[in-house]
Amino acid sequence: MLSDTELNVVVLGLGYIGLPTAAVIARTGAKVLGVDVTESVVETVNSGRVHIEEVDLDGLVSGVVARGALRASAQIAPADVFVIAVPTPFAADHAPDITYVLQAATTIAAVLKAGDTIILESTSPVGTTERVRDLLAQLRPDLRVPGRAGEAADVAIAYCPERVLPGRILVELIDNDRVIGGITPRCARKALTFYRRFVRGACVTTTAPAAEMTKLTENAFRDVNIAFANELSLVADTMGVDVWEVIRLANRHPRVNILQPGPGVGGHCIAVDPWFLVHAAPDHTPLIRTARLVNDGKTDHVIAQASAMIEARPDAPVACLGLAFKANIDDFRESPALKVAQALAQRYGERVRIVEPYASTLPAPFDGTGATLIDIDTAIEGCPIMIVLVDHDVFRSVPVEERSDKLVLDTRGIWPDQPAAARQTESLRLVG
16 A cells, blocks of 8 residues: 555645645645646635635645645646546537546546556436446556456546535535445455545545546435425415525424525536436426426516516615625635626616625626626715525624615525514515
8 A cells, every 4th residue: 555655646626625635635745636628727826815705725735835835737647536526517408528528537547557446426317427437448448347357457446525514524524424436346445545534534435436426416305405495485485475584493493403495496416416317207307307407496576576676766775795605715616696796787787786805806707797896884875775595604793773774675584583574565565
């Protein structure tokens, strides 16, 4: 077994998962090369800085780069372990797109040698790890691949999905349990040995397809439960009941734990991965499909609510609070808050002000809309209408006396003390 100081690791993809993973591995003493196709990302990492917002990541990257344990490049190099952490988006028809995964495997094939381990971490449809194996077998017929060469395989191939929470990635990369699925049991054991170098949580081995489906199941579970909360919010709105109060009281039952509603569901996992299951078995996933439609429909409902409120106050500036898909991060991928704010900006132009403490400029979807980026204090001073889309801590900290005269649509339930008169008009309820 190679010692930490002898181990060479390549991480393909330096995004929200790849960069923290590369840095954590480098901290163990291994030599890590991070490969990314974006030159600005390579330059940023090699300067010891980060291009994403994540708690304590900047200090960790700075340290491992300074020690020479981590460097970035657009070009791959030989290694002992290759970790694929590239995106897996879906197409317009919600079919999963594993193009980036297969491109990463093709890149690895050029430098692959006997004894190496390839681990796919990207969230992928069931069967993707086997497709990686088949592609490597095609590109490198000189190497015996697992599942086709019995116990005599030259390389090991496994799947181990990330299961971390943005804002806690560095902690959860180490402390959370990991599910490791090998093409063969020997592949799983070899990947297990690698993860044991930096993971304190339990590492459980299984088959690659089971590990792939486990990841999709985890995110579909969350999506279905959020859909229930979002559907409750629609029912409560129709009945004129405060959904936040209903959920708080219902959760006092010892076997009830309802999640919190919001303007929809976002992020690179929960808003995407359930579609992989639907695409794989469309006749057997009505619940998962419906949950996706409910959560996407909640975003449209919030846009309609906000539009009605804005039109009730002609010419009044409106502040949209937050663009990220969850609190206290700078990740806007699949964000329902971004979708709501963008729709309002396109409709109401210069009346719309965006407050996003984790952005220095507005994202491209706001180009040409006339919307402007302001801070929370400016919003409090100049915007009589406020639409809470993200529960950032800085928004939670606004006391009631600073917003008591505002007309508020609170999609996150962070201001339960907001005066009722400022939450509704005679013809429109604006609860959750």
